[in-house]
Amino acid sequence: MDFLQQAINxxxxxxxxxxxxxxxxxxxGVLRFINFAHSDVLxxxxxxxxxxTPRLEKMFGPQSILGVIVVFILVAMICAAIGMTIERLAYxxxxxxxxxxxxITAIGVSLFIEFTCQNPHVFGAASRPFPALLTETKYSIGGxxxxxxxxxxxxxxxxxxxxxxxxxxKTRIGTAMRAVSFNQQAAALMGIPxxxxxxxxxxxxxxxxxxxxxxxxxxSPSIEPLMGVQPGLRAFIAAVLGxxxxxxGAVLGAVLLGLLETVAGGIPGLSNYRDAIAFGILILILLVxxxxxxxxxxxxxx
Amino acid sequence: MPFSxxxxxxxxxxxxxxxxxxxxxxxxxxxxxxxxxxxxxxxxATSLNLINGHTGQFSLGHAGFMxxxxxxxxxxxxxLTGHAHAEWFFPLSLLAGGLLAAFVGLLVxxxxxxxxxxxxxxxxxxxxxxxxxxxxxxxxxxxxxGLKGIPKYTGLGWTFGLAALTIYVITSLVNSTYGRGFIAVxxxxxxxxxxxxxxxxxxxxxxxxxxxxxxxAGGLYAHHKQFLSPTGFDWLKSIDIVVMVILGGMGRTVxxxxxxxxLTLMPxxxxxxxxxxxxxxxxxxxxxxxxxxxxxxSFKFKRRAA
Numbered sequence: 335m336d337f338l339q340q341a342i343n344x345x346x347x348x349x350x351x352x353x354x355x356x357x358x359x360x361x362x363g364v365l366r367f368i369n370f371a372h373s374d375v376l377x378x379x380x381x382x383x384x385x386x387t388p389r390l391e392k393m394f395g396p397q398s399i400l401g402v403i404v405v406f407i408l409v410a411m412i413c414a415a416i417g418m419t420i421e422r423l424a425y426x427x428x429x430x431x432x433x434x435x436x437x438i439t440a441i442g443v444s445l446f447i448e449f450t451c452q453n454p455h456v457f458g459a460a461s462r463p464f465p466a467l468l469t470e471t472k473y474s475i476g477g478x479x480x481x482x483x484x485x486x487x488x489x490x491x492x493x494x495x496x497x498x499x500x501x502x503x504k505t506r507i508g509t510a511m512r513a514v515s516f517n518q519q520a521a522a523l524m525g526i527p528x529x530x531x532x533x534x535x536x537x538x539x540x541x542x543x544x545x546x547x548x549x550x551x552x553x554s555p556s557i558e559p560l561m562g563v564q565p566g567l568r569a570f571i572a573a574v575l576g577x578x579x580x581x582x583g584a585v586l587g588a589v590l591l592g593l594l595e596t597v598a599g600g601i602p603g604l605s606n607y608r609d610a611i612a613f614g615i616l617i618l619i620l621l622v623x624x625x626x627x628x629x630x631x632x633x634x635x636x
Numbered sequence: 637m638p639f640s641x642x643x644x645x646x647x648x649x650x651x652x653x654x655x656x657x658x659x660x661x662x663x664x665x666x667x668x669x670x671x672x673x674x675x676x677x678x679x680x681a682t683s684l685n686l687i688n689g690h691t692g693q694f695s696l697g698h699a700g701f702m703x704x705x706x707x708x709x710x711x712x713x714x715x716l717t718g719h720a721h722a723e724w725f726f727p728l729s730l731l732a733g734g735l736l737a738a739f740v741g742l743l744v745x746x747x748x749x750x751x752x753x754x755x756x757x758x759x760x761x762x763x764x765x766x767x768x769x770x771x772x773x774x775x776x777x778x779x780x781x782g783l784k785g786i787p788k789y790t791g792l793g794w795t796f797g798l799a800a801l802t803i804y805v806i807t808s809l810v811n812s813t814y815g816r817g818f819i820a821v822x823x824x825x826x827x828x829x830x831x832x833x834x835x836x837x838x839x840x841x842x843x844x845x846x847x848x849x850x851x852x853a854g855g856l857y858a859h860h861k862q863f864l865s866p867t868g869f870d871w872l873k874s875i876d877i878v879v880m881v882i883l884g885g886m887g888r889t890v891x892x893x894x895x896x897x898x899l900t901l902m903p904x905x906x907x908x909x910x911x912x913x914x915x916x917x918x919x920x921x922x923x924x925x926x927x928x929x930x931x932x933x934s935f936k937f938k939r940r941a942a
Contacts, residue, residue, distance in 0.1 A: 442921030613762030
């Protein structure tokens, strides 16, 4: 029974990591760099929810389902705009520079957002309670306690993953994304507006991060400016674990990591080493399969 | 910098360090403290420059090696307190810290240097975090509450003497026949390999050497601050060192030293606006990458000072 309980908790956590990991992996797919600021978009999503929810409750009544849907959509749009702005201001000017320069800029952007939000005149470093978006009920399934939040997390993630698959595989813009990720120059020559596609990718990834931010905050009671760092790091490990740039790989890596983390957290001596375990697994896998679980090994041509 | 010049600089540096250590007591203690911070930063930045700059391997875990060296030498010093000549063992404890850091560097380097670019950055970041988590959970080194009461052995003499030695060893290494391999790996790994450079070995050598000096810097830091906390070695610290290397211009020794000095002094000057200091710092990183990606001190007419 205990195992079932942990499997459900782990799946919920893994689902959130999957949403974040998709953002990392999509951006890596089109631009070949790790967007360190991604985890901060998640945090901004949680804070946007914090400020928007009380206002919407006046309109829709407290904890109404319609209100929550509006919150999700609004916050996703806000974060998509933030993600696209970051790309436009910080990453686009560096388009043809070495990858390392972009990577460092990404670290800079991440630090900038974190320190700005920690400033007492912005959000302040203290943590604050996250509003209860929906009333939580607990169901007992086969002896395991499943909260409605967990079910919501898994359901929302499932729907979004399906939507993502549809966008990437079936739509015109998804085809363009895959083309840009396959070969940017050739895509540009075929008339694909590369900059617009990259911007769209950032928007999509950031919207997913926003949803993940809301779901993550619903599971943990409080939010603070550095709240994105831990889930961001895990999701990022998950993306690399599955093979960065590979969408199903990111989901697989995220679920694996969520499960492992929950199991390790349940073992008394190991719980303090959770960060080390996540990185340890990553390193082991990279040593055996340097391109990740589902990634393809690329051979450098001369 | 011509090869013969390196030795001269070493002598001048050590002479100045010895001189400073004699008169060190007469200076304001605050200034001496800041000067030691600068010296440690120079060692850290120069050693990371060997890995990130000269060899072109992007490591994000330098603070981890610093932590290993710091904890090791502090532990030895604490064990020896009470002995009559405990202070005489200070250089030995620094050396032990450096060697242990080098050993850890070897353990980290051999498997991870097979990876390239982003992956290497992630793995080194991961190793740095693992070292921090281990320190946080090891009772023998104070666990999360940190290691307290480390004797204050670090002075101007030791710091700048060792900084001069670090610069000397690394510049001579890079300028040696063997050291050309580092630059070859940096410029084009495949071309280097096909010209007979053992790229893996070259990368591991750079990594181990860099880790050794980071360990020494960690030991100096421990005996300067007299307190070590695992949170002091998180990845923000690694980023600090990386920024010094980038600001100075990857692979430009003089630039990197200047950047280490500048970035260590900057927070002291920005004390008035402490609230905005880190925001300013983050903006600096972004603007630097947008406007001067080759470093603050790089000019067109200057040849690459390897």
